[in-house]
Each structure stands twice: as structure tokens, then as C-alpha cells.
Amino acid sequence: MALPSHKAVQIGDDSLQDWKAVGAGGFGQVYTARHKDWGFNVAIKVHHHGYGSNTDGALWHEAYHMEQASNPFVLRLFGVYRGCPPGESSVRLGIVMEFMERDSLQSLQQALSGPPPWPLAFRLAHQVALGMNFLHKLTPALLHKDLKPSNVLLDEDLNVKLTDFGLSRVSTSDLNSSRFTAGEEGSLAYMPPEAFDPSYEPVRAYDMYSYGILLWSILTGKEPYPAAPYSRVALRIPLGDRPPYEVIDQSKADGIGELVDLMKKCWVHKPSERPTFQRCLLVTEHVYSKHKDRIRATVTQVLSKLEPEDDHLPSNVHVPSSFHAQPPAQSMDTVDHASFPKTKGSSKQQDSVATSTVKLSDTDKAKFVDDHKATLIQDIANVMAIVDDLRDMVHPETYARIQAKETNQEKVRVIYTNTLRSGQKVKAAFYDALIKNELYLMRGLVADD
Template identity: 55%
Template sequence: MALQSRLTERIGSESLENWKSVGSGGFGQVYKAMHKGWGFDVAIKILRDDVGSAVFEEANLMNEASCEFVLRVYGIFEGVLPDGGTLKQKGIVMDFMQRGSVQDLQKDLSGPPPWPLAFRLAHQVAVGMNFLHSKKLMHSDLKPSNVLLTDDFNAKLADFGFSRVSTSALNCNTETTEVAGGSFKYMPPEAFDISYRPVRSFDIYSYGILLWSVFSGEEPYPNNQAVYSLVKVKVCEGNRPSCKEIVQRKADGLEEMVDLMERCWDGDPSKRPRFKDCLEVTGNVFTKHKKHINAAVNEVLKRLESPTWNDHPSTSGAFSQIYQTPEQPRSHDTVDHIRRPERFSVEYLVPPQTMSDEDKAKFIDNNKAELIKSVSEVMAIVDKLGNMVQSETYSVIKAQRTSQDKVRVLLQRTLHSGGAKVKAAFYDILKTDQPHLVERLGG
């Protein structure tokens, strides 16, 4: 099917302002810009001429696979860049993820995130991948840099159309851009055969290596071993990253996750589980830690915003120990001077409220566009609003495919008609569940 019939939105340079280059890759350049009409930032992936058709296919696939855990595509960019040139460029306009990727988070923390966040990331990636596979789509390049993060560190899959170009390039023995980018570290042994064509078990293997990376906070294989030819030999011989340090950290459900990880990277593709099977494990483990997720996110935000965090590299090893469940013993190698909130008081999770209902309502009205773009876990918020949301509206919200559409309906059908009291209640929930978002917007 032609691109025009599937992604009809065309976004020109006249609609965008405040351009800023934020990254580059084998496909071209990525920019951040403010959409004048929409009122929020978007990412624009500008494409090289020789890979344009392949990445437009990525846009089509992302549009087809739109869900809460896949990066949203808004349309196709056609226009000139703000560098003074006159040559028209083409690209894809997508959600801008301020937090970057899981890979960026690993670098910023110098290690793994707290267990509740690590387990949530593991589960959300599995949910997103299960959705892709249910649509008979593949990713083929699942790795930390392709798992992007919302402001509250929820996961969104990206770059699963362009990955087909990467996979083809990886099936040669030359050091291509994609090989240098590390994709080969997440490839199953059978994929090193030049005649191999990816099937679903490819993604399952990559997910196993991704889990190891999330839980360890590291890239697989040390730098001095990360040579394509050497990794190829070792992986095909059955070598995998060591789980020894991970299992020593102790956390409720960690043994099940390590077992899942090892089943996913089995050398025999037929023995690897399906993502539907993975969900049973990841969902169960995350449920055990879900009550600590807000505190874990807040702790990560404080660490990232602390100017002295990187001055204490010894703290990274203890970071994932902070939120262990009570029934699990703490590892003996933790650092004593790190604060470990065993219990979370109301004061710790819910900052005191001093604003009037009218001020809270004004905050919601003034930030509608950004709230539509950024609010996550919408149904949890709707549930907390309780009877303020009519049953018919609840069903309409739940039926929406993306979190942005859920928030849009909530704003239009409940908050618009409910007055200051309902908007104030919505504000209070956001202040509790997503405090960094509220703070960023000046609340």
C-alpha cells in the first residue's frame, strides 16, 4: 500500500520552530522542534536519500502498530532545514522523548535502575513486542538505544522498520555503521549466517540480551571483546553474558526473570518462549514491585538532577538495592550511606498541596497540549478519579488505542464539564503519580 494512503499528514518547515539537533545515525539526523500549532515538541528524523524508502516503511509500520508502548508517528516532514539551505528534505515526525533511551539512562545512572523500574521496563517492552508480533510485525533490532523513555520512564519501542536495513547490513563481515552501532551484540547465533532471514525467534533472543542489559546496567560483552568477528564465534559456540553479578543482588522475582532471560537466548530457536509466554513472567514479577514504582521513579529523578551524583560512582552498585521487597535479604555489598526508604510515608510520595482548586484548574487548562503528550498510565488516573468519570466515558477512554487519545477524551468529556473541582482532583493525582511532569510544567 502506498505511503500516501496510510500517513496522509504532511508537516512543513513553516509549522516548526526552535530546531535543535539531538542525534544522528546511519539513516541521517534527528532534530527536536516545537510544532507551532500543536504547542509541543516533536522529533524529526531527517533521512539520507539512499535510505529514504526504507525508513518511510518504518513510519508506515509504526503507524500500523500504534499502541501505548510504540513511539507515535504524527506524519511526514517535507521542507527545508533551518541551517540556511534551500534543498528540500524528507523525514518522519514523531513523539519527542525527553528522557532519551534505556541506553542513555544506563549511562546517566552508571548502572541499573531500581528494581521496580527495571521490572516495569522489562514488562512494557514485552507488552510492546507481543503487540508487534500479534500484528505479524517484527522489530529485528531490539536493544537499549531503541527503547525510548517518557518523562516518567515508561518504555516506547522505536526504529523497528529501519532495523530491516540494519539486519541486512549485519549479515556481512565488514565493519558497517550498523555493526559498529552494536546491533550484532543482540543477534541470535543463527542470524550470523549470511542467508538468514529474521523470524520472531530473532526478537525473542534480542529481548533476552536486552533483559540482561537492563538488569546489569551494562552493554553485553566488554569493549575489548566487542568485535563483530569475535562475538560471532563466541555466540555461536553458546557463550552468553554472565548472570552471576545480577543474581547476587537479590530481589523478589529476580530468579524467575533470569530464568526467562536464559530461555529467551537459548541457542535453539524452537526452545525460545513466545512474547505471550514472557508476559506471564514479567507481569507477575512487576506486580510484586508495582507499589514502589512511584518512589523508584522519584529516586531516579533526584539522582539524575543531583549535581554530585556522578561524583560518587561507588553508589551505582547499590542503586538497585533500594527498593527490595521486605521478604528479600539485602545484598552484603551495598553502600551504607545511600538512603534506603524501607517504607514510604505519605509525605515522601505526596508533596503538600497549597494551591487552590481554581489555581489547579488553571494549571490544567494552560497545559492541555503538554498533558495530552506526556501523561502516562492514564487508566490508573481515571480509576482514581472514581465517580467523577461517568461509566460511559470510562468505556470510551478505555477503548482508545494510545495514551494521548485517552488523555484527550478525559480532558474533553470529564474535565471540561466537571469544572474546577474535577480538574483539581486530576491535578492532585498528577502531583502524586507524576510529580516530575507537574514540576516541569511549573505546578
Template identity: 50%
Template sequence: MALLSRERVGNNDLEGKWECIGCGGFGKVYKTKYKTLGVDVAIKLGCHSTGSITMENSLYEEARVMEQASFNFVLRVYGIYEGCPPGTEMAWQEGIVMEFMERGSIHTLLVNLSGPPPWPLAFRLAHQVALGMNFLHLNDLVHQDLKPSNVLLDDGFNAKLADFGLSRVSTSALKCDEEKTELIGGTDKYMPPEAFNPHYKPVRSFDIYSYGILLWSIFSGKEPYPEANANALLKIRIPKGDRPLVEELEKKQVDGLKALVELMIKCWDEESSKRPLSSEIIRHTEKVSLKYKERIPNAIHEVLNKLDPQTSSHDSQPSEASSFTSVTPGQSMSVDVVDHLEFATETSVSVGPKVLTEKEKAKFVDDKMSVIVQDAAAIKAIADELNSKGMVHKESYSTILRKEKDQDKVREIYDGPLRSGGDEVKAAFYDALKNHEPMLMKRLEG
């Protein structure tokens, strides 16, 4: 039987507008409709055309891994796109055709809610991610980049592992003469201490560590190490034993949370041999998630009330007296939320009750640039984010980093990538400011 990843999908198989829903160092992701199957799909295009053998091989390898990992909690691949994307100025492209996830990612959800999801949903997400990871490990695969933005959510907020660009066969499943010496990829905040060694080869314990940090993000609703934006600093601190703080989680009186916090701490143990296996993890997460199974519909309903308040009646709003910080099965819950959709939606962000379009974000940046130049302090982190999304050329990025003062760095970004990239790059700059300068943005937004 032919592999799905060999299935060619052309423009004749698709219909409707191509809508850009995400971008990164890999290129861009578009949403369109797969006419043959009658469903919406996401198409991940690389940075280069098929003239690049490296890019082509990378696409085929990622599609192959995704297909090998076909499972309920792993993103499904439909085939390889070939053609010139309609409505764009791009030349001939190849890309991966994947299922489209309506609710973005866990990262999207945490930002939308300005905090963690209701505990029943948080515990189900923890279990579903563990199930996906366990399936990969059973198939001798290491994901190598588990983090909130790489766990996508369907319309029912079920989790599926995505972004297999770094995935590979675990070296623990290879013979010695088969071991590869590839560069280790990943995201520093979610990488285990041993992975910062240039001679390290990825094994399953890499994912276990990342899963522990991912659990912390889900339960806290935060990004780990917010004060350490420089990757160089993380490469020093993580091997020395720094981990996200757990005191606040330990104070919460939530049935089942203590057990999962203990599991989380075991997952990020400094010694990889002491980390639990994925088969052990799913036993713990299943036990807790089952306690809250009957509360899932109510939890999702409350989240939807917050994400889409205009579609909910006054009577369906959760009680202001309820709280996520102390809950046991059967209790009601509530959450504060700010809409900020970065994937599977139009490029927009909520500022109070108003949603800004890409053009409005760009205008905001232009209008407030004089203040941003003077007051922005996390500009290195912002430049890193733009660079990771492919919004800054290598030469421009190096020029920005060479500037000694933050004000000069901001001016260099504005006069270079922002001016040449237009509204799209300015909107990305706006989003980066929201991520790394929340207090400054709150003041600028009045």
C-alpha cells in the same frame, strides 16, 4: 481512511527552534513543536534529500511499519515532514514526524544512573518492552534491533519501542515464494547466533534473543560484552555460546528476579526453537511487575532525585543505607548516578557537578589530545561508534582502520574527521571516549 504516514507536515505546521537531539548512520533527529497539535515532536531526517529514491522509500517504509505497529508501547508516528529545516543549511528534506520522548532511552537511563534502575522500574520496563514486542509479533512484524538505545522513555519512564528502520514482515508469516533475501541488519551484541549466517532470514525468535540480552542490560545496568569491541570477535564468540555473565544477578536477593533471570537465559538459548514465545514472556513479566506496582511512584521519585538533584529538597533524598542490590516489595532503594543525556536533551554530559556543553567537550578533546594519542587503547571501537553515527566518511574510516598502531589511528581521527567536523564531531568523540575508555577519562578529568 488515509494512513497517518501519508500526512504531510510542512514548516507552516511547526514552530520553534529545531534542536538536534540525536544522530546516527540514518541521519539526524531534531526536536521542534508541532503547532497544529500543540505538542513537541521528534523529526527523523535521512542522510540524503528526496533526490534519493532509496532514502525516500526507506522513510515511507519505516513510517508504514510504525503506523502498522501503533500501540501504547510503540513510538507513535504523526506523518511525513517535507521542507527545508529552518535554522539549518540543509536543502529540501523528507523525514518521519514522531512523538517526542522526554526521558531519552533505556540506554540514557542506565548511563545516567551508572547502573540499573530501581527494581520496580526495571521490572516494569521489562514488561512494557515485552508488551511492545508481543504486539509486533501478533502483527507478523520483527523489530530486528531491540537494544537499550531503541527503547525510548516518556516523562513517566514508560517504555516505547522505536527505530523501525530494520523492521520487516517475519519470514515465518510469508509464503515461500515471497521470502526476501535482504541483508540482515541489527547490532551484533544483541543478535542471535543464527543471524550471523549470511543465508539467515529474520523470524520472531530473533527478537526474543535480543530481548534476553536487553533484559540483562536493564538488570545489570551494563553494556554486554564490554571486553569484545570488535564485531568480528562477537561473530565468532556468540555462535560458540558466549553470553553475558549472570552470576552477579543470581546472587541478588530480589523477589521475582530469579524467575526473570531464568526467562532471560531461555530467551538467548542457542536453539531458536527453544526460546519462549512473546505471549509466554508477557505472562512472566506481568506477574513480577505487578508485585511492584505500588512501588513505582517511589522508584521514579528516587530516580528523579538523582537525575535532577537541584529540583529536589534535602528531605526527599533517599537513605544512604538503602540499596538496589537486595530488595523486596516495600523496601526503600537508592542508586548512584552520573548525568549523561544523549537523546531528548541538549548535547551535554555531566562531569562531576559540571555539565559540559558541546563546545566545552570539543575544547577538552583539543587540550587532552596528546595524552589521548598515547593512552587510548579502544580506538577501533571509538572509530566504529563515530562511523555508526555518520561522523566519519567511508574513505576516512578505511584509512583509520589501515593504521597499525593505536596512536596512528587516533592521530588520523583527529587530523581528519575531528578537524573537518568541528565541535559536533569532537563532542561525539568525547562521548565515545566516555563509553569505551572510562578509566582514561576519569584520569583526564582529574
């Protein structure tokens, strides 16, 4: 059985908190949780069956290949999990991985109701090719065998991370082993025609075909054969059916035609005539280079559309080195409430409000921040002062995104959709920073409550 190396960290329940189920499949459940010592969220893929079952080998297999395939465009393996997830009564095995804040290419397509803007579409195509080329260049080569939009994950800046190595295996052209039955593995719409033969032994050309179908999906924002039953897909693909490339308007942007040509070469019927990923890179890099100067603005544009819909996504927290020089944020317990500007109403009412804010727990502060989200987004004026008071709770890239926004409302939205997702502690600190920097606003909100 292929096992991860001695470097693989063993992670148990005592290291994890704030569990949340984020997905499921035939293998089991995917959770996100915060690692207490590391200070950021991780993803945990846990098998349905208990520890010691015959599914352990598949999990070790996936973890081993994730470790072997480590590169910037493949999801990072942090370690292996053994414990009892919430709601379970028996020990489970799992693998602990990076948590991708922006989910997958599939969810991006659904959120945008179509393909992303062309500079981002071209970068996605190129980064998938970079990741797959690395896998195929390993010795022996590693096949993915389930390349599709849901397995192309996206980080906070919409960069590609390939995942789901449960179906990966060593190429039989390098290591003669492992037959499989067509239909048992992968997704039919992305399987090459030869894979429907029960005697088929997978080689690199399998992934090349899947990449061709994936290119069609990237350029159209759609899934292939959405209305066709699986039985018909399995019948028609070996007979030569492919998604209709005519629906792609090649005049929309410079380079689309080149990717369409590449797509058709990747999904040709004869495996030996398909290009390698190294050949694909010559095309994808050339196309992306034509639009690379617009990628930053494009990503910002797409993220601005996604942010209102992404309230479920937590954010990793890192320490910006420039923040260490900032003075510590003033705690609610040390704020001089006698310095609050006087508002309309009796001094008795004002004292009551000040006293109530002092006694708030972190839970109450977090609830206040959530309950008044709309007003705070609209009315906060001293945004950067608040961000500076949060110091190491704001990821450096998030800090840069906040600075880049033109309006205070946009800046505060970034705080809510990124930093405040980390949980109760950061929301309480945000509340304290509001008391320090937005006295008039907070006085009015507390009084209204």
C-alpha cells in the same frame, strides 16, 4: 513500496519552530521542534540524502510499520515531514514522531551508573514484552530486529516506547521475502547466532534472542561485551558465548531469579526452543505484580535523581481542565508597581527598579528566570499560587508532581525541569507570576541587578 496510509499528516517547515538537533546516525539527523498549531514538541527523523533519493523507500518503510504497530508501548507516528531543516539547502524527507522527554533506557542506565531500582526494572522488562508481543501478533507479524537499550525510549514517567523501525520487516514465516546479509542490520551484541549466517531469513526467534540480551542489560545496567571488538563478538556468539548471568545477584529482590531463567531461555542457541513473547508475559507480569505497589514511589525517586541533569529536555504543554476557572495571571504591564513594598534605598532607586521591570521584553524576562535559577529555587515561598497563575502552561501530570513534593525547593525544581523547558513565553509568564506573588523576593533580585 510500503507507504503510510492517507491518515499520515503531511508536515512542512511552516508548522515547525525552535528546531534543535538531538541525535544522529547513519540514516541522518534527529531533531526536536515545536509544532506551532499543536503546541507541543515533536521529534523529526530526517534522512541525510535529499528528497527523491534511493533512501526514500527505507523512510516510508519505517513510517508504514510505525503506523501499523500503533499501541501504548510503541512510539507514535504523527506524520511525514518534507522540508529544509536548519542548515540544509535541499529538501529532505523525514518522519514526525512523539518526542520522549526522558530519552532512552540506555541514557537512564548511564545517568544511574547501573540498573534502575527493581520495581522500575521489572516494569521496563514487562512493558518491552508487551510492546513486542503486540508486534509479533500482527498479521503478518512485524519483527523489530534492533531491540536494544537505545531503542527503548522513555516518556516523562519512565514508561516504555519502542522505536527505530528502520530495520523492522515482516516475518518470513508469514511472508516469504527479504533476505539480508549478517552484520548489515542491527547491533551485533543483540543479534542471535543464526543471524551471522549470510543465508539467514529472519523470524520471530530473532527478537526473542535480542530480548534475552536486553533483559541482561536491564538487570545489570550494562552493555554486553563492552570491551570486545566486533569481530570477536561475531565469532564468539555463534560458538555459544553469552553475557555472564552470574554477575546478577538473584537475592536482591523477589522475582530476579524468574527473569534470569527467562533470559536464559530466550538466548538459547536453537531458535525453535526460545519462548514466544506471549509466554514471556506470563513471567514478566507475575514478577512485576509483586512490586507494582511501589512503582509510583520508585519512579518519583528516580526522576528526582535525573532532574538536575535534564536541563536540555523540553516539556509538552497541555491544558488542565481545572485551571480554566482560575483568574488570569496579572501581566507585568498591569501590575501596580506603587504597591511594591518599600525596601532600603531612595525612592528614586525604587522607582528606577519598578520602571525597569515594566519595560522588560519576554526575552529579558526569560533571561532573568534563567540567570536567577539557583536563588529562585531556594527562596520562592508561594509556589502553588505561581503554578495556578501559569494555568494551561502546566501539564496536569507535572502539576500533580509539583503538589506531591514536600518542600518548596523541590516544587520549584519540577517547574524548572518540566514547565519552563517549553521556552521563552512560559518563562516570561513565570516572571510575571513571580512579580505578582513574590514581591519582596523579586524587588531584591531586580535591585541587585
